Amino acid sequence: MxxxxxxxxxxxxxxxxxxxxxxxxxxxxxxxxxxxxxxxxxxxxxxxxxxxxxxxxxxxxxxxxxxxxxxxxxxxxxxxxxxxxxxxxxxxxxxxxxxxxxxxxKRHDAAKIFSHHDVVAEEPWYGIEQEYTLLQKEVKWPIGWPVGGYPAPQGPYYCGIGADKAFGRDVVDSHYKACLYAGINISGINGEVMPGQWEFQVGPSIGISAGDELWVARYIMERITEIAGVVLSFDPKPIQGDWNGAGAHTNYSTKSMRNDGGFDIIKKAIDKLGLRHKEHIAAYGEGNERRLTGRHETADINTFLWGVANRGASIRVGRDTEKEGKGYFEDRRPASNMDPYVVTAMIAETTLLWKPT
Structure with a gap:
């Protein structure tokens, strides 16, 4: 050896x-x-x-x-x-x-949208929160869970520490450092609500680079879990029942949204996203209907609603953005298995290029 x-x-x-x-x-x-x-x-x-x-x-x-x-x-x-x-x-x-x-x-069409002069002028920034679940290799059951059984209910695991609450931190930290080494704009990690589930965030990244960076971050995670002998799952609802699903919340802003008066631009963009809710949901990941139930910090898949600091909304606007009158918003609909090229390009296309008739 x-x-x-x-x-x-x-x-x-x-x-x-x-x-x-x-x-x-x-x-x-x-x-x-x-x-x-x-x-x-x-x-x-x-x-x-x-x-x-x-x-x-x-x-x-x-x-x-x-x-x-x-x-x-x-x-x-x-x-x-x-x-x-x-x-x-x-x-x-x-x-x-x-x-x-x-x-x-999917990258080819995304690159066309991101090279459109109206999109380039607005410098779209993305921050993608990639949730994922680590599974035991032999049984495809989350790590830290008793085989065929369940751990104590959710509550102590989110951002938790300790041998009975945090499972797989060595994998998570190795991935964090490897992404920084690679030159990926990874901005943080945290333990998620369901035990064995974690999240890393990529961004802020501009345009097509958000998709490139997220895919390479996924690749690095696949390689690390291969070494560690655990299985990486991007299933949006890996365990049925009273357990949180896995999403890829996508934070978004344009130059106009980041400038004074940006909150009005944000509201107009959210209105446009609402008009195309069905098209977005169709492109936001396989099996997302198992996750978007209206429970476990999600809005129902058939309902479009937005709110300030509301984790049960389709689109969440942060308190800071409301207070400062400018900033960004978070599309909470994408599933953990979404294609970032598709999602980032679609958000830019709907908010910057699409003209409702």
């Missing part, structure tokens, strides 16, 4: 200019992250200077076997916390050999 660790921790820059690039992409389910590595002749900091690469789309549910080649376009570079040194993680999106985005490539 010691020799294996020595080899894993070799510093390549002592002996070679070459670096390892781990290309990351999203598979056919829309939630399965995939990755593979290649050697580059030297360090690279601009994703557009990286070579395109291909993979077998028939093995990821993204292409038929008789025409299985899918092309990866590098889009964002992060430092690799696993290999370290000059090695990198590369977030990619996927195209046909003819250069068409494949159907599961």
């Amino acid at each position: 010691a020799l294996l660790n020595d080899l894993l921790n070799l510093n390549l820059s002592d002996s070679t200019e070459k670096v390892i690039a781990e290309y990351i992409w999203i598979g056919g389910s829309g939630m399965d992250l995939r990755s593979k590595a290649r050697t580059l002749p030297g360090p690279v900091s601009d994703p557009h200077k990286l070579p395109k690469w291909n993979y077998d789309g028939s093995s990821t549910g993204q292409a038929p076997g008789q025409d299985s080649e899918v092309i990866l376009y590098p889009q964002a570079i992060f430092k690799d916390p696993f290999r370290r040194g000059n090695n990198i993680l590369v977030m990619c999106d996927a195209y046909t050999p003819a250069g068409e985005p494949i159907p599961t490539n």
Whole structure:
């Protein structure tokens, strides 16, 4: 084991200019992250200077076997916390050999919205609160829970400490540091209401980078749980009954909302979101109806309401924003398994580009 660790921790820059690039992409389910590595002749900091690469789309549910080649376009570079040194993680999106985005490539359409001049001018900021659950590998039951049984009811676990309240902190802290090392704008972590459930926050990030950073943060968490021997779940309601679900609350502001008089802009944006509630819900994650029940700090999936400091609302405005007359709001509807490219672009499109008829 010691020799294996020595080899894993070799510093390549002592002996070679070459670096390892781990290309990351999203598979056919829309939630399965995939990755593979290649050697580059030297360090690279601009994703557009990286070579395109291909993979077998028939093995990821993204292409038929008789025409299985899918092309990866590098889009964002992060430092690799696993290999370290000059090695990198590369977030990619996927195209046909003819250069068409494949159907599961949600980044392509998001990038179009975020490059629209009206959106660029408003500098949309996002902060995404990613909730997730850590499961025991053998039984797919939350860590810290008795197998086949239940812990004491919710109450002491939220931001809790102690061996009977906080389960998996080593995974959570490793992930926090690894994300900061990678260059992800991770802004915090906390234990959630259901034991075995945690949250990390990514942001504030501008435009398309919010999606890139959240996906790479998810990738890093998948890798860490692989090492730790626990299973990562983004199910919006992993345990039925009187237990909180898992969401990905999305905080949002534009330049106009952050400036004086911004509260009026916020109210107009929320009105527009209300008019398109059904379309947003349809795009906010699979199985979200199991979570958005009107209980456990959610609004009912069929109801749109907003309020100041109201955790049972679809959209929550903070007390500070109300007091200062400017700031941001929080869309509490997205599920933990949402695609951040879809959600962030849709919020920008509805609030900045869409004109209600």
